[in-house]
Amino acid sequence: MAARVAGAKHVVLTEQDELLRLMHVNLAANADVLRLPGGQELGEDTDDNGSIVARPLSWGVQQTNEYLQQYPDEKVDVVLSCDCIYEPLYGTSWRALAQTMELLCLANPKCVVLMGVERRNQDGIDKFLAFVDEETKLECTLDEQTVGTNNNRLEVYYLGLPSSFSE
Numbered sequence: 001m002a003a004r005v006a007g008a009k010h011v012v013l014t015e016q017d018e019l020l021r022l023m024h025v026n027l028a029a030n031a032d033v034l035r036l037p038g039g040q041e042l043g044e045d046t047d048d049n050g051s052i053v054a055r056p057l058s059w060g061v062q063q064t065n066e067y068l069q070q071y072p073d074e075k076v077d078v079v080l081s082c083d084c085i086y087e088p089l090y091g092t093s094w095r096a097l098a099q100t101m102e103l104l105c106l107a108n109p110k111c112v113v114l115m116g117v118e119r120r121n122q123d124g125i126d127k128f129l130a131f132v133d134e135e136t137k138l139e140c141t142l143d144e145q146t147v148g149t150n151n152n153r154l155e156v157y158y159l160g161l162p163s164s165f166s167e
Helices: 017-029 061-070 094-107 125-135
Strands: 010-015 051-056 078-082 112-118 139-147 153-160
Touching: 010 017, 017 051, 061 094, 078 094, 094 112, 094 125, 094 153, 125 139, 125 153
Parallel strands: 010 051, 078 112
Antiparallel strands: 112 153, 139 153
16 A cells, blocks of 8 residues: 555555455555545546555465466566565465565566565574575565664565666
């Protein structure tokens, strides 16, 4: 939703299928902030106002390929990922996340990923970064670093295919 507020015209929010209902409730509750005119259905595209939609997407090769086949005309330009890696809570789902990021970038070589993480003990982020480096075609660079709550480091990474770094 932040991308829409910041000016993105067409926004697709993804989440696991069982959480989509809650996402639709949140979108409806924030329709004014998201600049959706009264009566406009979420996801309806208008020339003046663009669109914002919520769609199911679980991470992984099969799920992402199915998503890309279902929406072949929908080019993903930017992926925003925030606090999606934390092994004590999410286990090693970071592997599937990396695969999803790679497939989205391969579908549109200009696609970039901005990933924000909070560094915590045993967070799995170093494993994710090693996996990206060794097992995917993506390049990853640390773009920003600061200190957050509880003195934990907050980091923003830029990921994409090598061609996306040169443009």
